[in-house]
Amino acid sequence: MSVVALAWPEPGSRAAPAPESRCVQCLGRQQSICADLPPEVLYEMERIGRVRRLRRGEVLSWEGDEIYDVGNVRDGALKLTASLRDGREQILGVAWPGSFVGELFADEWTYRATALTATTVCVFRRTDLNMLAASQAAVATSLLRRLSTDLDAARRSILFLGRKTAEERVASLLVDMRRSTPCDVTGATPMSLNRQQMADLLGLTIETVSRKIRRFERMGVIELIHTRLFRVRDEVSLSRLAG
Amino acid sequence: MSVVALAWPEPGSRAAPAPESRCVQCLGRQQSICADLPPEVLYEMERIGRVRRLRRGEVLSWEGDEIYDVGNVRDGALKLTASLRDGREQILGVAWPGSFVGELFADEWTYRATALTATTVCVFRRTDLNMLAASQAAVATSLLRRLSTDLDAARRSILFLGRKTAEERVASLLVDMRRSTPCDVTGATPMSLNRQQMADLLGLTIETVSRKIRRFERMGVIELIHTRLFRVRDEVSLSRLAG
DNA sequence: CGTGCGGTTGATCCGAGTCAAGCCAAGTGG
DNA sequence: CCACTTGGCTTGACTCGGATCAACCGCACG
DSSP states (O other): OOOOOSOOOOTTTTTSOOOTTOSSOOTTOTTOTTTTOOHHHHHHHHHHEEEEEEOTTOEEEOTTOBOOEEEEEEESOEEEEEEOTTSOEEEEEEEOTTOEESOSSOSBOSSEEEESSSEEEEEEEHHHHHHHHHHOHHHHHHHHHHHHHHHHHHHHHHHHHHHOOHHHHHHHHHHHHHHHSOOOTTSOEEOSSOHHHHHHHHTSOHHHHHHHHHHHHHTTSEEEEETTEEEESOHHHHHHHTO | OOOOOSOOOOTTTTTSOOOTTOSSOOTTOTTOTTTTOOHHHHHHHHHHEEEEEEOTTOEEEOTTOBOOEEEEEEESOEEEEEEOTTSOEEEEEEEOTTOEESOSSOSBOSSEEEESSSEEEEEEEHHHHHHHHHHOHHHHHHHHHHHHHHHHHHHHHHHHHHHOOHHHHHHHHHHHHHHHSOOOTTSOEEOSSOHHHHHHHHTSOHHHHHHHHHHHHHHTSEEEEETTEEEESOHHHHHHHTO
16 A cells, blocks of 8 residues: 555656647546546637646745636646745645646635646636536546545645654655656656755655655665665665655 | 634534435535535435434444445534554544545545544445436536535645644644534533544644643633633634644 | 855754553442 | 542653754855
8 A cells, every 4th residue: 555645646647748739638647637538528628728838936826816727737747835824834735747736616726836847737717617517527527536636645645744754754755756756777766856845745844854865875775876866775674664 | 814724614514403304415504515406416316325324433434445335424523534554543634514425436445434423424326426426517516616625624734734833733723613613602612522533633642632722721821611611711812822 | 266055964952752640520330 | 328440631751753053065157
């Protein structure tokens, strides 16, 4: 069973390049809101959608803003964050390609969506999408499927943040990265997040993240090729450390 | 803005008594999966649903079990919990009347649902509900609305568990209880959970919960009439303590 | 060359967990 | 009726994990 609490993409799901012409473009991606839609419905989706491009660090939506648009991540990744008044920040989840971003019914954004890398999002006016969902059961079903997945991931995060130790959290993250991101020919896995982002995701500080990673290295469980590139040397120990 | 991370019912939503004859019975309840359904669809829901009664402590579903049924809480409350291998437990959320319990697509339960009090659930065979949702857009929309609410609540919990201190968590819980449960004539609010349940919900230990509550009392922020009954004496301070 | 940024490391502190004891109210059985 | 148990809760002493604060390293870049 997966110990992992984070809405990581399925292995390989980030691989397929995007045909530029299509807005929706989620064909073949699992769990996208347009997965398995019949062609005529996809055509409708294309019609009501438009492409929005974000550069690294750009914010798609601010918490508290009124919601007009919702979207579907096409390439790249967004971090969804919320913060407390004094500035403490927490990543609620990461939206990978195929992820749905936004709320269908609530009136304002409850989180901020920021591009972690250059990202394209297929954006719909919320009213358009709601109308389409009301008339096309397949669209509603896709949305349901997507929300179910996200809810499950969010709930795993709750267990994760409520009950796991720092060491278990960091180990889980490494396990996840290993499983979800394609490693290069030498078997090394790139880390797609920097230490601060890992800390925000795991509810820790950068120092703790750094210390734990170095600890795993000293234990011989992983090998740090570079600060953002690692290789797992002892799969079993690592997954045991993950809890 | 609500600081609170827990899927508490809206004020008053627990008030209406259930007409025994109806299975679905969610008319008038906000956010229920059968809210706002037209009569003929409600009739269909009635047809495919059946009532399941749970006594306090009884388990509706175990994590890891295959999913055949999903349900809609009618009266009472369920706690949804997950645990780590070594037994550490975490409440993922509480299902109040109107809440949807189960997963529409995944194959097994990822959490355990246990009745906190005597509870009745309107149970559907999952395949039936999925078929109905596929043919009746209104059903799909209701489910979408419900899942959106739950996802939002779960994400608030993530911020909550990732970044709030023990004191803020307990204060938030008290604020929530105050807002969501009807207080008696003297203005006292009953606590619907015992200390252990609060601890599981907040990701703390019973000792810490107890200490913080007593601390608030000594500070003059609340008055503890009984271990399970309190009155807020200083609303402003309490909500400031909640973060 | 300095400057800034991401990351690492060490020293110290503090919040919350752990362990253990005790309190109180509600049973329960003789 | 009283002795005894039981379970929920509180309290104190102690421990320890992770935050905080501060220094420093390596590297990219103007």
